[in-house]
Amino acid sequence: MYPLEGATPEAAEAQAAAAVAAAEDRRLVQGLRDGDEAVYTELVRRWHPAMVRVARMYVRDRGVAEEVVQETWLAVLQGIDRFEARSSLKTWVFRILTNRAKTRGVREARTVPFSALAGAADGDEPAVPEDRFLGAEDPRAPGAWATPPRSWAALPEERLEARETLDCIRMAIADLPDAQRTVIALRDIDGWTAAEVRDALEITDANQRVLLHRARSKVRMACETELEAA
Amino acid sequence: MSATALRCQELVELVTDYLEGALSPGDLRRFEEHIALCDACTEYLRQLRETIRLVGAITPDDLTPEAESELLGLFASWKAGSG
Numbered sequence: 001m002y003p004l005e006g007a008t009p010e011a012a013e014a015q016a017a018a019a020v021a022a023a024e025d026r027r028l029v030q031g032l033r034d035g036d037e038a039v040y041t042e043l044v045r046r047w048h049p050a051m052v053r054v055a056r057m058y059v060r061d062r063g064v065a066e067e068v069v070q071e072t073w074l075a076v077l078q079g080i081d082r083f084e085a086r087s088s089l090k091t092w093v094f095r096i097l098t099n100r101a102k103t104r105g106v107r108e109a110r111t112v113p114f115s116a117l118a119g120a121a122d123g124d125e126p127a128v129p130e131d132r133f134l135g136a137e138d139p140r141a142p143g144a145w146a147t148p149p150r151s152w153a154a155l156p157e158e159r160l161e162a163r164e165t166l167d168c169i170r171m172a173i174a175d176l177p178d179a180q181r182t183v184i185a186l187r188d189i190d191g192w193t194a195a196e197v198r199d200a201l202e203i204t205d206a207n208q209r210v211l212l213h214r215a216r217s218k219v220r221m222a223c224e225t226e227l228e229a230a
Numbered sequence: 231m232s233a234t235a236l237r238c239q240e241l242v243e244l245v246t247d248y249l250e251g252a253l254s255p256g257d258l259r260r261f262e263e264h265i266a267l268c269d270a271c272t273e274y275l276r277q278l279r280e281t282i283r284l285v286g287a288i289t290p291d292d293l294t295p296e297a298e299s300e301l302l303g304l305f306a307s308w309k310a311g312s313g
Contacts, residue, residue, distance in 0.1 A: 035309045037302070044301050049290035066297055070304055077308045126243070128274075133239040143237025148270030149277055160280065161287060169284055188285040194250060205252070213246035220281040 025089045032080045044073070047090070050190045051097055053182050054200050058098075058105035068104055072097040094200040127217035155227060165226055172222035176215050183208060184215035236264045241271050245278050 031039025055065035132147045186192045198208045247253050
């Protein structure tokens with residue numbers, strides 16, 4: 001999916017970035033075809049956390065997820081000669097992973113289909129608790145902040161990035177429902193694009209955003225509680 | 231404020247769509263009009279951006295040495311077999 005030549009600077013920039021990505025993919029694919037261990041190791045290290053995360057959407061057990069990752073690499077190595085670069089290498093690898101993980105998940109009868117988890121129908125979860133806003137009957141301004149967020153601007157950088165804050169964020173992420181946790185980790189820890197997450201998890205763009213929204217909102221709230229406690 | 235102006239409580243639910251560039255042109259305009267006049271929502275948006283930055287500061291779990299050696303072993307036997 002490479003952008004067409006565009007008139008805007010953004011489009012030109014995106015096109016340049018896509019060209020760089022395509023060249024990088026050619027280097028990696030060639031490396032794998034040549035049996036270059038350095039290239040293989042680079043990819044294993046870069047993608048392993050995300051591969052385990054995605055696999056665990058379908059298989060509960062971490063050990064089984066690791067096995068799925070191994071099976072995936074074997075399939076990648078065996079199939080790399082047939083890779084035609086119609087998608088990025090990453091998309092192709094994660095598609096293999098998802099298929100394997102699903103097969104394993106079915107066999108273990110764990111399967112909570114992801115789409116069910118990802119559904120927007122799992123109840124109202126406001127980004128900010130209702131009682132932080134003025135009620136609908138309030139004569140002043142219904143729906144306006146009653147307890148507005150306190151500024152973080154005055155907090156020193158060391159406080160924001162303190163171990164306690166990061167630990168609190170880690171815990172908040174660990175407490176999220178599976179689908180929300182997977183999406184925020186892929187997007188904000190692993191740095192994936194929205195489209196990459198959508199493809200790897202086989203969800204819609206809208207679902208991806210709902211999951212990300214809920215996850216980020218909860219993590220912000222956890223940060224707020226932690227930072228105000230200090 | 232017009233009758234269709236966003237309330238703060240509505241704005242906080244649109245923040246992700248805003249950051250993802252997924253708001254309709256109408257909602258984008260209402261969002262930006264609200265933010266321009268509302269310090270609390272401006273702070274909320276800033277906090278959300280800060281949260282994203284802090285989540286990015288978390289390092290993913292490293293590949294364990296055992297997992298790495300299994301994956302490298304797999305590569306070695308594939309290479310030997312496909313040689």
